[in-house]
Amino acid sequence: MKKVSQKTIPRALLYVRTLENLIRKEKRDYVSSKVLSQITGFTDVQIRKDISHFKKVGKPRVGYQTKKLKEALEALVLQNTVHVSLFGVGNLGMAIMKYPEFHSAKIKFVNAFDSDPKKIGKVINGVKIYSIKDATRIIPKSRAQIGVIATPEEKSQEIADIISSCGVKGIVNFSPTSVSVPEGVSVKNIDLSIEFLALFCDIQG
Amino acid sequence: MKKVSQKTIPRALLYVRTLENLIRKEKRDYVSSKVLSQITGFTDVQIRKDISHFKKVGKPRVGYQTKKLKEALEALVLQNTVHVSLFGVGNLGMAIMKYPEFHSAKIKFVNAFDSDPKKIGKVINGVKIYSIKDATRIIPKSRAQIGVIATPEEKSQEIADIISSCGVKGIVNFSPTSVSVPEGVSVKNIDLSIEFLALFCDIQG
DNA sequence: TAGATTGTTAATCGATTAACAATC
């Protein structure tokens, strides 16, 4: 397996999802890069290039066997479910936790944390809400692999510190503040207002 | 003004927000690229390069005048508020509409649409919910510049068609399905499960 | 065989980083 570029990974994940749909809904056994291109919006050349990083699974003239290609691509995203801890059970946190697509994507929330005593102890969608004070005790036991920051902006650094200190190596940060973390921890910022404004700049330009 | 690269725009928007905070909270008159680097996480070289696309506003040895730099950068994102229409007032749609950061970022929801009769007619945060059937009539009057898809996956293409047909040139798509749109319409996909899984791949590799 | 499609190697493009001159 060759070195996989940073940008191929999200595309590969999209191919996996597309293949799942083709297998389940359309019962397709084979698919060409051209068809994948029409569905995903990437060019067929790019798709073939991406796929070639993983395994030689296609047949000229025929395309790719859907199940085989899906398995080959999944080799990169281990088949296990990803375990996630949520920090901040407000409007956004709640919506994320209830997001239906996560179920089919094998993303599972294992616990949630908030500082509001009214929320602590409640169970939402089978996920229990704990006090943030108990996080350092509970997180390590829960085997969470990713922590989500959905708290108000001013708490975000504090939460990032808690998450990192528990040995969790991945943070998805929905707050509009960049947080600093120790070496070895990856942060994915999802900054909604910047997304909206950047799109607005695009359509203006 | 030189040609601004695709990737500088979101960074520039982040600089603007950072500068606002420096001005408002810390009452700073000057800031160097080094300090901006520490706050935003980008390198100081990159920041100077980005800024140089816009205007020559810095002074060697002193740095950038915060207010002046903010104004120079804002030249690209017109000072006007961005008007947004929301499609799908479920958990996620509701959370987006209530997202506090949007207020300071001058992002304003002008109306919302849903197909659930129980929701139609209600007003959330000052935003009225209409039937999706009335969208083509209401959107053009509302001067919406961006449409947000927060409906269940199977409706997303239909909604994208409605948004495009109203002359709206920007779509933020939270559904896990890529939508096809006419030439001239820009789509920003925010695909949460792919973000989570891609981060998971990162920390595994 | 002819034609379609894969997969690879080379060329191009764009963005980041390095080096350094300009200047307060």
Added chain:
DNA sequence: TAGATTGTTAATCGATTAACAATC
């Protein structure tokens, strides 16, 4: 003046696209 910081030009890096050979 000396030192810090900006801003520009050149070099590097990475990713996409183009060209084409391989093959079913």
